[in-house]
């Protein structure tokens with residue numbers, strides 16, 4: 439019913455790119471552990487592509503150097519688990535988690551490092567404690583290793599979450615392809631059998647000169663407040679290039695912050711210090727609140743669109759693409775097999791909705 443209503447809405451408003459988000463439908467949790475932040479970076483890429491709540495698992499003892507003495511501590515933790523996998527005392531203590539009731543989630547994506555071809559001990563503790571709550575849920579796995587294959591981690595996941603409905607194959611990201619994680623995730627996501635109706639993400643439109651680009655917003659207090667603000671009308675700001683990686687400037691109002699260390703990447707739309715918007719054509723690591731990401735532009739296309747290097751750039755943020763023709767940065771020729779919105783905007787990770795593919799309307 440809900441889906442049919444969504445599609446009807448999309449049909450009747452050909453000028454809009456996406457249907458309204460579906461409240462509380464198919465909620466997704468991304469839960470991860472990261473010692474050296476590779477998994478953190480993976481999660482950052484992942485959550486710029488899907489709408490999900492995120493929870494990071496932290497060890498109780500933060501002084502441990504797992505890699506010291508030939509990885510002796512990491513090895514000892516894993517050996518203790520292996521010796522007695524059913525005994526809670528075998529698992530290293532973790533901090534209390536922020537979400538203890540998983541009943542609201544239909545989809546869970548676990549992101550974990552590999553340690554000695556097994557699941558990192560800290561993530562094993564979390565799953566030992568909470569895996570039972572994942573029974574019957576759609577669960578997927580992303581594993582980050584330096585180079586070792588991940589079958590041992592998949593076995594650990596299946597032991598610790600025995601009653602999950604596993605979504606597709608686990609995604610393996612290693613040192614040699616970590617830099618391509620965004621596209622690896624983008625290709626992997628459609629292979630997952632997400633529980634129906636993963637909420638459609640809200641779009642914001644960014645206009646610079648005569649070009650309008652869509653951006654997909656993440657769901658947090660900052661974007662919710664921003665969307666409410668934009669419902670009253672477009673907001674025009676003046677941004678300046680800075681540091682060789684961004685255009686930024688004051689929004690003229692404040693949004694709620696949820697600052698964390700973020701390695702901002704080209705296309706990211708970020709809130710800095712509560713009242714400044716930064717749009718990236720390069721990368722920078724800082725304490726930011728994520729707002730969203732511009733859809734489908736390469737780094738060089740972003741530089742052109744954002745007028746990288748210039749000052750006093752007039753940028754309009756809105757919830758509607760308006761009458762301005764969307765996008766002239768990307769070549770007008772449509773690629774075979776690619777999905778386009780009804781406005782002709784290329785959609786790299788189509789969720790449910792109506793798209794143009796090979797010149798024909800298709801419904802996903």
Ligand SMILES: Cc1cc2nc3c(=O)[nH]c(=O)nc-3n(C[C@H](O)[C@H](O)[C@H](O)COP(=O)(O)O)c2cc1C
Pocket residue numbers: 471472473474475476477478504505509512513550551552553554555582583584585586587
């Ligand atoms: C204790 C320990 C053991 C590890 N063992 C392996 C291994 O056997 N094979 C491998 O390819 N990488 C191994 N790694 C490397 C991590 O899997 C890899 O760096 C991963 O990206 C770390 O993710 P993180 O930065 O989110 O912690 C190990 C790392 C640690 C700390």
